[in-house]
Amino acid sequence: MRLYDQHLHSRFSMDCRTEPEANVEAAIAQGLAGLTFTEHFDTHPDDWPGCVYNDEAYSAAIDAVREKSGGALFVGKGIEVCYQPARMDFILDFLRRHRFDMVMLSVHYFGAAAVHRRENWQGISAVEGTRRYLATVREAARFAAQLRRTHGRAFDVLGHLDVVKRYSKRFCDAVEVSAFPEMVDDILEACLEAELTPEINTSSWRQGVGESMPAPGTVQRYAQLGGKAMSLGSDAHRPEDIGSAFDRAVGMLREASIGNTLWFCERQAVAVPLP
Numbered sequence: 001m002r003l004y005d006q007h008l009h010s011r012f013s014m015d016c017r018t019e020p021e022a023n024v025e026a027a028i029a030q031g032l033a034g035l036t037f038t039e040h041f042d043t044h045p046d047d048w049p050g051c052v053y054n055d056e057a058y059s060a061a062i063d064a065v066r067e068k069s070g071g072a073l074f075v076g077k078g079i080e081v082c083y084q085p086a087r088m089d090f091i092l093d094f095l096r097r098h099r100f101d102m103v104m105l106s107v108h109y110f111g112a113a114a115v116h117r118r119e120n121w122q123g124i125s126a127v128e129g130t131r132r133y134l135a136t137v138r139e140a141a142r143f144a145a146q147l148r149r150t151h152g153r154a155f156d157v158l159g160h161l162d163v164v165k166r167y168s169k170r171f172c173d174a175v176e177v178s179a180f181p182e183m184v185d186d187i188l189e190a191c192l193e194a195e196l197t198p199e200i201n202t203s204s205w206r207q208g209v210g211e212s213m214p215a216p217g218t219v220q221r222y223a224q225l226g227g228k229a230m231s232l233g234s235d236a237h238r239p240e241d242i243g244s245a246f247d248r249a250v251g252m253l254r255e256a257s258i259g260n261t262l263w264f265c266e267r268q269a270v271a272v273p274l275p
Contacts, residue, residue: 002275003232003243003246003250003261003272003275004033004035004036004076004241004261004272005035005234006035006036006039006078006102006104006157006199006231006233007036007080007104007199007231007234007235007236008035008037008242009039009080010023010061011052012054012057012058013039013053013080013237014042014051015040015237018237019051020037020062020190021064023071024038024068024073024244027073027242027243028072029245032073032077033073033077033263034073034074034076035074036077036101036207036264037076037077037078038078038079038080038104039053039080040080040215041082041091042108044109047114055098059099072137074263076264078100078102078105079100080159081104081105081253083107083139084109085139092109098263099266100265101117101177101265101267103155104158105131105140105144105157106158106159106160107137107140108163110113110129110132110135112131113119115129115133116162116197121168121172124125126168126175127174127176128175128179129164129168129178130164130165130168130176130177131179131183133163134169134180134183134187137161138186139160140158141190142190144191144196145193145196147194148194148232149193153194153195153196153267155196156196156233156267156269158198159190159196159230160201160233160235161184161213161214162177162213162215162218162229163201165166165177165204166178166204166207166209166213168254169208169209171228175209175211177214177215178217181221184221185221186220188218188222188227191222192225192226195269196249197230197231197262198227199230199231199233200213200214200230200232201235202233202249203236203244205233205244206241206244206245212245212248212249216256219252219253220255220256223257223258228258228260228271229261231262231263232246232254235270259273260272260273
């Protein structure tokens with residue numbers, strides 16, 4: 001398959017213990033054309049003390065697995081940046097001083113609260129939590145669009161656009177993204193302006209949500225607004241999840257009349273026709 005898994009983690013992320021080599025071996029077994037590691041870069045004051053990102057060690061590990069794989073597939077060095085408005089100067093300076101194949105912008109907070117922490121859902125309905133989260137994603141996408149206008153593209157991929165539903169399902173037993181079509185449109189339009197490619201994140205299928213992130217309707221809406229390609233990511237934290245449900249994701253793209261995925265190498269986007 002000419003498919004690339006562009007969202008996955010190894011022991012260079014605080015929530016993963018997988019050796020990079022195990023991920024590469026799994027990707028080869030899956031027949032993928034490549035994979036890009038996207039280790040967490042979390043700068044919120046509550047997260048920063050536990051962030052294990054080490055660029056020197058990470059880069060050395062990427063070089064080692066590239067050499068060992070012998071060119072059997074592309075091995076990319078990426079980073080998953082958690083959107084933190086108060087830390088963006090620090091984040092952008094860090095990105096300028098280091099080299100990546102792909103930079104992912106993800107939102108893990110709704111406002112000032114972490115979306116994945118149960119205590120932050122106390123007294124909040126699934127509808128209200130979803131509204132707050134999508135408002136934060138819209139802010140992040142519009143920030144990326146403003147940066148592109150003034151300084152060029154700073155981010156390449158928008159990770160799990162509606163990950164809030166993973167937690168609204170877990171904590172409130174409800175998924176409410178469809179209640180906010182105008183906010184989703186705002187996000188998609190900002191992505192197009194920012195040259196920020198949304199991903200289809202397949203992890204929610206294996207986590208009991210019942211649909212990908214985003215769902216098929218959002219993928220179709222992205223195409224209607226002018227989107228030509230999306231990125232694929234398993235968000236794997238275990239080797240066995242590399243490339244998970246990519247056949248279903250390809251089917252979603254085909255149904256939306258999107259014929260390509262985007263693969264990033266040295267920050268350059270390459271359109272890859274669907275297999």
